[in-house]
Amino acid sequence: MGVPDTGMSQRLVNWARAKSPWITVYNSGACNACDIEIIACLMPRFDVERFGILVKGSPRHADILIVTGHVTLKQASRLRRVWEQMPEPKYVIAMGACGASGGVFHGLYHMVESVDCVVPVDVYVAGCPPRPDEIINAVVTCLNLLEEDAAHGGKEWRQKKPATGVDAEGKSCTVVS
Amino acid sequence: MTRPVTVETIAERMKEFGTVEQVRKNRIRIRTVPDKIHDAITTAQAMLGFDRLITISTVDNGETLELLYHLIGSHRIIISLSLDLPRDKPVTPTVSDLLPPAGIYERQIHDLFGITFEGNPNMKKIILNEGWPENEYPLRKDWKPNAGVFYGGIKVERM
Amino acid sequence: MPEVVVSIGPQHPALKEPVNFKIVADGEKIVRLELDLSYNHRGIEKAAEQRNFIRVLPLLERVCGICSHSHATVFSKGIEEIMGLEIPPRAQYIRTIIAELERMHSHLLWLGVAAHVIGFNTLFMWTWRDREAVQDTLEEMSGNRVHYGMNEIGGVRRDLTPAQVEAALERLPALEERIKKYVEMVNSEETMLIRFRDVGKMSREEALKYGAVGPTARASGVDYDVRRDDPYLAYAEVPWNVITDTHGDVYGRTRVRVGELWESTQIVRYCLENLPAGPIRVDAPKNAPKGEILSRYEAPRGELAHFIRTNGTDKVERVDIRTPTLANWTSVAVCLVNQNIADIPVIVAAIDPCLSCTSRMTVVNRVDKEGR
Numbered sequence: 001m002g003v004p005d006t007g008m009s010q011r012l013v014n015w016a017r018a019k020s021p022w023i024t025v026y027n028s029g030a031c032n033a034c035d036i037e038i039i040a041c042l043m044p045r046f047d048v049e050r051f052g053i054l055v056k057g058s059p060r061h062a063d064i065l066i067v068t069g070h071v072t073l074k075q076a077s078r079l080r081r082v083w084e085q086m087p088e089p090k091y092v093i094a095m096g097a098c099g100a101s102g103g104v105f106h107g108l109y110h111m112v113e114s115v116d117c118v119v120p121v122d123v124y125v126a127g128c129p130p131r132p133d134e135i136i137n138a139v140v141t142c143l144n145l146l147e148e149d150a151a152h153g154g155k156e157w158r159q160k161k162p163a164t165g166v167d168a169e170g171k172s173c174t175v176v177s
Numbered sequence: 178m179t180r181p182v183t184v185e186t187i188a189e190r191m192k193e194f195g196t197v198e199q200v201r202k203n204r205i206r207i208r209t210v211p212d213k214i215h216d217a218i219t220t221a222q223a224m225l226g227f228d229r230l231i232t233i234s235t236v237d238n239g240e241t242l243e244l245l246y247h248l249i250g251s252h253r254i255i256i257s258l259s260l261d262l263p264r265d266k267p268v269t270p271t272v273s274d275l276l277p278p279a280g281i282y283e284r285q286i287h288d289l290f291g292i293t294f295e296g297n298p299n300m301k302k303i304i305l306n307e308g309w310p311e312n313e314y315p316l317r318k319d320w321k322p323n324a325g326v327f328y329g330g331i332k333v334e335r336m
Numbered sequence: 337m338p339e340v341v342v343s344i345g346p347q348h349p350a351l352k353e354p355v356n357f358k359i360v361a362d363g364e365k366i367v368r369l370e371l372d373l374s375y376n377h378r379g380i381e382k383a384a385e386q387r388n389f390i391r392v393l394p395l396l397e398r399v400c401g402i403c404s405h406s407h408a409t410v411f412s413k414g415i416e417e418i419m420g421l422e423i424p425p426r427a428q429y430i431r432t433i434i435a436e437l438e439r440m441h442s443h444l445l446w447l448g449v450a451a452h453v454i455g456f457n458t459l460f461m462w463t464w465r466d467r468e469a470v471q472d473t474l475e476e477m478s479g480n481r482v483h484y485g486m487n488e489i490g491g492v493r494r495d496l497t498p499a500q501v502e503a504a505l506e507r508l509p510a511l512e513e514r515i516k517k518y519v520e521m522v523n524s525e526e527t528m529l530i531r532f533r534d535v536g537k538m539s540r541e542e543a544l545k546y547g548a549v550g551p552t553a554r555a556s557g558v559d560y561d562v563r564r565d566d567p568y569l570a571y572a573e574v575p576w577n578v579i580t581d582t583h584g585d586v587y588g589r590t591r592v593r594v595g596e597l598w599e600s601t602q603i604v605r606y607c608l609e610n611l612p613a614g615p616i617r618v619d620a621p622k623n624a625p626k627g628e629i630l631s632r633y634e635a636p637r638g639e640l641a642h643f644i645r646t647n648g649t650d651k652v653e654r655v656d657i658r659t660p661t662l663a664n665w666t667s668v669a670v671c672l673v674n675q676n677i678a679d680i681p682v683i684v685a686a687i688d689p690c691l692s693c694t695s696r697m698t699v700v701n702r703v704d705k706e707g708r
Contacts, residue, residue, distance in 0.1 A: 027354050029376045033401025033482040036445065040471075043464035073306040073329040074375050075354065078346060080331060104395045108379040109315050109322050110306065118331060129401065129482050203566060204630060228544050229560070231630070232658035234643035245643065247630055253565040255630065278547030278666045282658075304374055316382055 014150040017063055018143050020052035024062035024086075028079045028115070030069020033129040034095045038066065041132045048136055059085045064142055066135075067119070070098040070105050071112040083119040089149060091142050094121045095135070097128045104128075182225055182252045190225060191217065191256065204255040211260055211269040218246070218258070218275050226250040233282040235290050237318045242267050242290055246279075262292060271297040289316040305329075339367055342677065346375050355689070357680065364676050369669060381655060388650040389415060389489050389624070397483050399657065402445065405431075405438045406635035407642075408487040411655065413568055414631030414644045415489050418624050425570070425612040427491035432570040433504075433607045434477065434486050436600040440511075441470040442636035443593045443600070446688045447518065450590065453681040454531040459521070466514045473504045491617025501608050508605055515597045522590050532587035536671040536683035539584055548667040549660050550638020551596065552687045554580045555588035562634040574606050586686040593688075623650050635660055637688050661689050 025038055041048045042055060056062050059082045071079055083092065094115040097103035101114055115121055122145055125138040149155050187205055188197045194217040195209035209217055221227040231247040241261040249255050262269060271294040273280040283294040288304030291314040305315070308329030314320055322328065339360050346354035354375035360367045380399055384392050396411050397404040409431055416423060444467040451459035471481050477500055478484035486492050522528060538548065543556035553560060561578040563571040579595035581588040624646040631642045638660030647653040664687040671683050 027376075029354070029378060031398045031401040031404075033398070033404070036401060037482065040464065040468075043468070044461055045465060045468045070378075072375060072377055073308070074377065075346075076329075076331045078354075078375075104398050105378050105380075105383070108383050109328070110377050110379040112331070128398075131481060201629070230547055231632070231639070232641050232643065232656070232663075234630075234654075234656040234658075236645055236654045236656070247641070247643075249560075257630065276547070277545060278663060281662065281666055305377065306374070315379060 014147070018147050018150075020054065021063045021139065021143060021146070022054050022056050022061055023064045023066055023139070024056050024059045024082075025066045025068060026059075026079060026082050027068050028070070028075040029072035029111070030096070030098060034068035034098075037129045037132055038068065038095075038135060041135055046132045046136065048139070051136075053136075053139055059083070060087065062086055063089070063146070064091045064093060064139065065119070066093045066095055067099055067115050067121075068095045070102050071115055071118050073110050073112060076112045076118050079115075079118050089146070089155070091122045091146060092119050093123045093125060093138050093142055095125050095138075096130055097126065100124045100126070182250070182254070184254060187225055187254060187256065190220065194220075194258075200257075203253060204257060206257045206259060208259050208261075211262065214246070214258060214260060214272065215270055215275070218248070218272055221248055221250075221256060221258075222275065226252060227256065230276040230278050230282075231255065233279060233286060235286050235292070235316070237290070237316070239318065240264060242292060242317075244269065244286070244292065246272065267292040268295060269293075270295050273297050288314075290314050291317070344680070346372075359672075359677065359680070361677055364678075366672050366675055366677060366680075369672055371665060371669065381657060384655045385652060389620075389652075392652070392655075393487055393489075394483075394485065396655075396657075397485065400659070401482050402442050403438065403635045403637065403640070404483045405434050405486065406633055406640055407657070408485075409435060409569070410631050410633035410635075410640055410642045411644065412487045412489050413633070414629045414642055415624055415646070415652075416620070417629055417631070418627040418644070418646055419489070419621060421490055421618055421620060423491055424615045424618060426495075426614045427616045428570045429607045429611050430492045430494075430496055430616065431487065432574070433496075433604055434474070434484055435569065436603045436607070437470055437474050437477075438484075439636045440597055440600045440604070441467050441474070442688070443597045444470065446593060446636075446685070447590070447597075450586075450682070450685050451528070453685050454527065456525075456527050459525075459528075462514075463518070466511060469507045469511055473507055476500050476503055488617065488620075490620035491615070493617075495616045496611065501611060505605070505608055508601060508608075512598075512601050515594065515601060519594045519598065522587075522594050528590070529587065531682060532590055533583075533585060535586045535679050536668075536675065536686055537585045538667060538671050542670060543584070543667060546667040546670050547663050548638075548687075549663045550634070550636075550688075551589050551592040552638065552664050552667060554578070555592045556584040557582045560639065562632045562639050566632055568633065570607060571603075574603050576603050576606075586682055589686045623648060624652075637661055638664065661687065664689070 027035055065083060065086060094100060098105060099115050105111060112118060123138050123142045125134055127134055184199060184205060191197055191207050194213045195207050198206045200206045227248040227250040229249050231249055234245040236243045242264060244260040246258040247255055260269060271283060273283060283297050285304050286292050287300055306329035310326055339362050342359045342361055344357045346356050356372035358370040380395060383395060387395060393408050396407045399407045444463045448460040448463035474484060475481050477496060478486050486494060538556050540557045543553045543558045557580055559580055564578055576599050579592050581591045626646060626648045628645040631644060633640045640660055641658040643656040645653040668684060668687050
């Protein structure tokens with residue numbers, strides 16, 4: 001890593017990945033609002049499949065993981081495992097106010113403080129829930145990141161240190177990946 | 178049943194199980210004791226046409242934990258049978274043999290309030306996260322998250 | 337043949353929400369199952385005790401993203417009754433309109449998901465396209481597609497302008513046309529009849545015994561509907577019918593839901609056309625007097641009950657939420673016994689499960705069904 005692979009086959013893979021990202025959605029304890037807005041994205045009105053964005057059930061096929069909502073204690077280890085199953089390079093979009101900070105659920109007893117305590121997050125989407133067009137925008141933003149990362153040969157250029165967050169007791173924590 | 182069931186007939190019939198009080202035009206509240214709850218529900222089911230359990234509510238009253246069984250029947254009148262259980266030893270017989278849906282409610286109450294339902298065949302804890310410590314009942318008034326206790330989720334490495 | 341345990345979930349392509357089934361199967365037949373629904377437990381009830389009435393409404397709205405208006409309405413309805421507030425008729429009508437629009441979007445969503453699980457994706461796309469018309473109306477009225485935030489203690493927060501009413505009425509004929517089409521499809525479309533008939537059958541006695549609520553119960557001939565039994569909002573003034581069915585299977589539940597879709601359009605139409613003039617809210621006191629209430633509401637999925645106790649302050653002493661999905665899980669476990677493994681998604685989808693509702697207080701149920 002560090003030096004971009006500029007071989008012909010690698011450039012083809014990068015191109016294909018950016019033109020048709022496959023997405024998996026993980027409901028880590030959301031209120032369903034984000035999930036139904038994601039399904040609404042797939043429907044004739046917004047129809048993300050015309051951009052080549054495909055929602056897959058299995059994390060092993062996915063390039064981008066969309067985490068809807070905050071993470072409950074029970075889901076934390078499961079979310080981590082789903083993220084570990086994804087092939088590199090993998091990107092995470094944390095959806096909604098809950099994904100960023102917990103939203104209205106901030107500080108409840110059965111929750112991990114935020115998504116980035118469990119998995120490193122690349123893109124946050126604001127809103128409760130975000131509108132489908134904002135979700136599409138987030139995926140496009142993620143694709144730009146993906147292209148830039150491919151040009152830099154990895155994610156390190158924009159990550160000075162590992163993703164950090166704050167845990168339940170207010171101390172900062174780091175995710176060891 | 179020969180005559181229609183009204184609030185008055187229900188109040189009359191249920192008097193033997195405790196103090197009866199009409200709290201709303203269609204809701205009667207009966208304060209009873211754990212020993213009589215089985216009989217009270219059997220009577221309500223057999224004689225008064227109460228065929229459905231709406232829910233079992235729980236309230237933490239400070240010294241006692243209060244259980245309320247809300248039942249409804251085809252006459253659309255609700256009875257709430259209330260029980261007061263001592264905080265240090267909250268035990269009551271299960272009603273899941275009479276009302277199968279009560280099984281669910283009893284399990285969640287057991288996890289969140291620590292009330293034991295004697296005779297419920299499946300009382301093991303699964304409601305909260307698997308790593309949740311024993312004897313911590315989050316919905317009790319005096320419960321607060323303890324900084325030294327690991328409640329589950331993932332362990333994070335401190336910086 | 338030895339019994340095999342099949343574990344499905346929490347992350348599974350056939351499931352839209354995190355739930356875990358451990359199915360004990362004998363060949364293709366289900367012997368019994370264990371459900372684990374606790375993945376979404378957040379602890380809302382504890383938090384509700386610590387926030388005042390103004391702050392608790394947005395929290396309760398987010399118990400569930402699909403029936404958000406239901407949770408907010410049932411709570412404000414209960415608090416208003418404790419306070420002895422009389423809500424202006426215009427506010428009642430606006431709440432009813434939002435409630436019925438929510439029921440429409442929820443049932444259309446359900447019809448799509450049910451079609452999707454039997455592989456009938458055409459209908460999935462159709463219903464979700466039509467649902468967008470409902471979403472647009474809701475967005476125009478409330479400003480948001482999913483969490484409307486229309487309620488406050490004492491009335492509603494936003495008034496309907498004549499232009500909004502007109503726009504909503506303009507969208508209704510097209511929707512009614514589509515819903516008529518769905519009613520026709522449910523009764524004649526071969527794909528749906530084959531997969532829905534005699535699947536997940538539940539008799540009237542079983543529905544009562546296992547405490548099924550809402551469309552699941554009404555499809556088995558159990559005639560419970562809070563909107564009629566204990567009228568709230570404007571339901572006592574609006575002409576409408578309770579839809580019941582006697583089939584008791586997934587087909588019956590589909591018929592009940594499309595029937596309710598039609599009723600909802602008529603309720604919305606009536607309310608929009610007869611919207612009373614006047615204020616949309618009354619001033620509510622900051623504190624509620626001591627009291628307790630069992631507030632009931634017919635959410636899209638069935639009867640929703642909030643048991644609320646107040647203690648004379650601006651916070652609740654306790655709010656105990658019983659969601660319709662929670663009440664339906666026992667019956668679903670009964671339905672599934674002796675069915676094919678392949679029918680699990682259909683039967684589970686047929687109660688329209690809403691897991692974030694259910695596990696606001698997490699529940700796990702294990703039914704050891706005596707052999708049938």
